Amino acid sequence: MVEYNKGIPIMRPFIDQDNQGYWDAVKQHKLVFQRCKTCKTFYQPPRPMCPSCHSQESMEWVPSSGKGIVYSFVNFTTDRMAYPAFKLPYSVVLVEMEEGVRITANTAEIPAEEVYIGMPVEVTFEDLAPDFTLYRFKKRGA
Amino acid sequence: MLTEYMARKYQKDKKPPVDANRIKDRAAIMGIGQTKYSRFSDRDELDMACEAIKAAADDAGIRVEDIDGIEAFTIDRFAMPMLANCLGLRNVRYSSEVTGGGGAACGVTMHAAAAVVTGMADYVVVFRSLNEASGQRYGRGDGYAQYMLNAVTPHYGYHWPFGFVTPLGWAGVWGKRWMYEFGITREQIGWWPVVLRENAQKNPNAIYYGRPITHKDYMESPMIVDPLKLHDCCVDTDGAVAYIVTTVERAKELKQRPAIIMAAAQSAPIEQEIQTIYNRPSISGLVETWYMGQELYRIAGVGPEDIDVGEFYDPYSIGGILQLEELGFCGRGQSGKFIEGGDNIRVGGKIPVNTSGGLLSEAYIHGYNLVIEGVRQIRGTSTNQVPNAEICMVTGGPGVPSSGIILRR
């Protein structure tokens, strides 16, 4: 669950040609991952060259199933180390997606004490501003 | 390629030959200096750096003007010419920096050693000066701000928007995974901070001198960011440390017994980031520490059983404990059991660690206080001396591009 404190801006990602496909998709409530057409391997974070075949033109954006399991997580319960825009407590989960890559995000509708490693989750999206969308993870099937 | 990585193939034949390694046994740390460690220095970093460097030069028995090389991290609040002017240096023949924050704690030593053994410089000073305790209180930005999420750091975009902005938070993710995969318990982890705090009680320079804790205190202490409790976290410090590296020949002519650098290595395995090393096949280990350790042992020609004392970078207890596994002092996933009760890591135990209190209890000068404690162990002047310490291993930060050195008499 994520709630925000008013008046403190949420950090926004820096969008450039390497990751534009990723964040454009997020704006449209889709999750995509970068994959090399030749090597068929997914790479996270997105990058301008495939580390296997070293091609710079072989990357494509492939829609994700949106499903994964919680690989690890951190609960922020005190204001030390937390970001002031967020009301406490809040969770950050590291989710291993079905495609094999792992991404971090906040949870949606999951109390902090209920998060566990191995929990099946799926992605959901929230528009925080007209030009700013973020993804979260909710219980699978919820 | 990622699956090969899982098998951690360390390709010895691809590495440069040991006999071509010019650093091995040819450079030494021969002067160490520090300021007081505190939570509020009331001085700026340049001022403290000069004090520490002067102390190191005095300790070495050279004049400050003899220094002709400067090595540091990339995150100082002042640049080299400013420092050279304050020190009155006539020339700087070598100067460079290493990125990765604490991971470079021994990388800087390595570069200084490389410079002196190839004749690029005679005396290289390596220093770190910071006000991490008082600086934060003045709201100096705590290491994150929107302008820092820019063209050179787009990878923060996958973490910072989620309120995931601090290294302890990022490290908590792999720490938690390690605890989960190997069944490491909270009770086991607690022995690391407890033993280090005991060590600090013998060290009047330590910030926590005079403030011991018991294992019960540890278990009852509050959670800071799950899975790290209060005593699992390093102590933000104001202070400065400096040491001087030169060739073994020059060092032998000078005041103190030199701490000879037997081997030095850096490492930065693939999918390396600053703590957010989440897309490696397995995140329950510290691959950078493992690579660095393998390289050190290969160059020095020793193994973990030959190390008399270890100064392992512990910005949080888990980061320190995991290094025991990666450096071969115990098996994978066994470090919890290994440190239970604390005896294995106390002086007199299998591998005494962080004898001055480490980054948890002495001070957090980004690993530099570990290096000079290693030098003291070699000299026999530590406040918590391992008897006949001949070989000491010092490591740089885990979860980041890392480094390490082995010192010997």
Place this chain on the structure above:
Amino acid sequence: MIENIRDKTAIVGIGVVDFSTNMGRTEWYTASQSIKLAAEDAGLKLEEIDALVKNKDDGPDPSYMQKGLGIDNLLYHSETKYGASAMLDAVLAVASGAANYAVYYQTAHRASGPPKSLSEYRVARELKDDMLDLVRYDFYSPFGLIDPPGFVAMNARRYMYAYRTSPQEWGWVPVVLSENAARNRKSVFCKKPVTLNDYLISKMVVDPIRQMDCAPKVDGAVAIIVTTAERAKKLKQKPAIISSVAMGAAPEGQMHTSYGRKNIAELPEMANMAKELFRVAGVKPKHIKAAILDDAFIPYVPMQLEALGFCKKGEGAAFCAGGDRIRVGGDLPLNTSGGAMAEGKFDTARIIEAVRQIRGTSPNQVKNADFVLATSGAGGPADGLILRRS
């Protein structure tokens, strides 16, 4: 027995993404591209690279680069802030035996990207985050002296006074460089030669610094591969042996603003560096067949000729006057690619041109270029290297 690095290492591969005013790609992209080009040039596989060094402000971190290049582990990595002094680290990485193949990559999109360096200071001030070091600009900025052309103008005016010289003399440097640029197919900023008159009537930035005295901003991505002279023998190209590489500083120094010194019309950092450079290489200025000098600000070029020992103190501008001595065929051809007039402000471009002279592939090739020198960092901590033919 003090060792030195003379002739022990060599440049075996260079990769240059064409300089432009807008790469249209991220720095991560062009950096990866430049390293791939350099590896192809050297005949190396990318996985063989095990050391990455860079300029602090130019390009993504080594660990970023690994992600795209597929480099499994780095045995040596470092950064430097000044000029091209990362060359010292590239040499150290292999000369110390720590790594096999070191790559020095410099990527900066200064033309199309957001401004760097001094703007950091302005950002920091706006956020009330005082960086200790940059506070020294408070001695100048309240009085309107806020950017490097202004700082250099102060030094240049003193140079005119101290040695009775003027833009009439040092203006020959842009003239000759423009001739070189006109013959360089890849030149971005200058396709036709200029005359001294063109230079003298050109726009003044801060008197006596003109537009043509300042290197234009450019987008560039360059990679240089260094290894031991032994290993170099087995690779594709004829190696450019690094006879020496050095850096120097001097008392009371600051970047362009060493105004407290007794004489501000000279470059003592460069002179200190040169002493070391020639000593380690075992050669003298007369052996150098071409010099690729830091031309970010033209008045520093004659000052470098003096500091490096190519002429007597105060005679640097006279050396350049008329242009004949610094043209190809003259006593000391300078910046044979056209320098910054062709390629813009980019430190490693000069090392690349030095390598081309050694290989015999420069657009303005000097006959028998067996020793070539390149410098960076004029006005602050200076660095340089001497390459020789194998």
